[in-house]
Amino acid sequence: MALKAVHVSDVPNLDQVPENASLALYSTRFSKGVEFGRVASRIPKFLVIGHRGNGMNALQSTDNRMRGIKENSILSFNTAAKFPLDFVEFDVQVTKDGCPVIFHDDFILTEDEGSVFEKRVTELCLSEFLCYGPQRAGEAGKPLLRKTKDGRIVRWEVEKDDSLCTLQQVFDEVEPSLGFNIEIKLDDYIVYQEGYLIRVLQSILQVVFEYARDRPIIFSTFQPDAALLVKKLQNTYPVFFLTNGGNEIYYDVRRNSLDEAIKLCLEGGLQGIVSEVKAVFRNPGAATKIKDAKLSLVTYGKLNNVAEAVYMQHLMGIEGVIVDFVQEITEAVCDMIKPTEEDGDALLEGDRKMQVKSKPHFTQRELSFLLKLIPELIQL
Structure with a gap:
């Protein structure tokens, strides 16, 4: 697909962009930061990002934390904001009538008189989308079902439910100091035309520029052409390319390593990469290569729910992790990482000091050995 540049003036309401907007202007949960890839913005030295808010829902999991709070909801985002978190990550799709909404799956499922009905989110208008799940007025909406990875269809039941929401509602109702990692969600198996991508991105950008104010924003997407286009459409916020680094193979070779x-x-002037953590652990040299290219590197994946794996990434120079167990990992990061940085004093209150409970110590030789060993362990 041939891409053409799109002028910012073509995007509605972009005249509302604050002058000289950049991450350097935003207050974050921790006072000092590092340069954000190829732009002169600054982020905290080690980002912790809540996956779909306070963590994704894995309805087939035996771990109750994976069914605690409805993912991608205002309740989930504000719950995550109670912890020393820098950003929440969430998935944005655009409805048929042009409204950006928060939902991960390509299809939404419900049940009526014993039959299961499945509809693509992007083929619904906003009013149809908001009819699913619990309603804000208290009445019951259409029951939400979900398809698990093994193909089973189960009721989407969590301990604390919440209604579906739009991108605008999230900006209005989520703690304003919390950064947003906005993943532009597109179907992995559809070849999109450029015109369609531009319309989707314009709808999202219009809401962002009208309602973001001083909130830190990062855009990310697995779709290479969408990543390039969102960078061409605006130069205010960083754009990261999402990849699983070859754990799965796609027709588009740009996604495969x-x-x-x-x-x-x-080539596209993007600021960084969000990689499945296993891809980095299998090839630790890639982290150095990404750093040498003056790109930022953040990771996602189940291993990021293990404190020791997160600490190893900090030692490797990775700039942040997307996690499901927000409380546990933010506590571990505060114990093992934050107090040891130059900005540690910012975390002290009066004469009370945080106790470093479990920070491991490695010599350079031991660290080199671990980095060589990890790829072998990941293969097991």
């Missing part, structure tokens, strides 16, 4: 991700970022 960290080397291809680096190439795409450099």
Whole structure:
């Protein structure tokens, strides 16, 4: 697909962009930061990002934390905001009538008189989308079902439910100091035309520029052409390319390795990469290559719910992690990482000091050995 540049003036309401907007202007949960890839913005030295808010829902999991709070909801985002978190990550799709909404799956499922009905989110108008799940007025909406990875269809039942929401509602109702990692969600198996992508991105950008104010924003997407376009459509917020680094193979070769991700970022002027953590652990040298390319690197994946794996990434120079167990990992990061940084004093209150409970110590030789060993362990 041939891409053409789109002028910012073509996007509605972009005249509302604050002058000289950049992450350097935003107050974050921790006082000092590092340069954000190829732009002169600054982020905290080690980001912790809540996956779909306070964590994704895995309805088939035996871990009750994976069914605690409805993912991608205002309740989930504000629950995550109670912890020393920098950003929440969430998925944005655009309805048929042009409204950006928060939902992960490509299809939404419900049940009526014993039959299961499945509809693509982007083929619904906003009023239809908001009819699913609990309603704000208290009445019951259409029951929400979900398809698990093994193909089973189960009721989407969590301990604390919440209604579906729009991107505008999230800006209005979520703690204003919390950053947003906005993942532009597109179907992995559809070849999108450029015109369609531009319309989707314009709808999202219009809401962001009208309602973001001073909130830190990062855009990310697995779709290479969408990543390039959102960078061309605006130059205010960083754009990261999402990749699983070859854990799955796609028809688009740009999605199939960290080397291809680096190439795409450099050619398109993107600021960084969000990689499945296993891809980085299998090839630790990629983290150095990404850093040498002056790109930022953040990771996602189940291993990021293990404190020791998060700490290893900090030692490797990775700039942040997307996690499901927000409370546990933010506590671990505060114990193992935050107090040891130059900005540690910012975390002290009066004469009370945080106790570093479990920070491991490695010599450079031991660290080098671990980085060589990890790829072998990941293969097991």
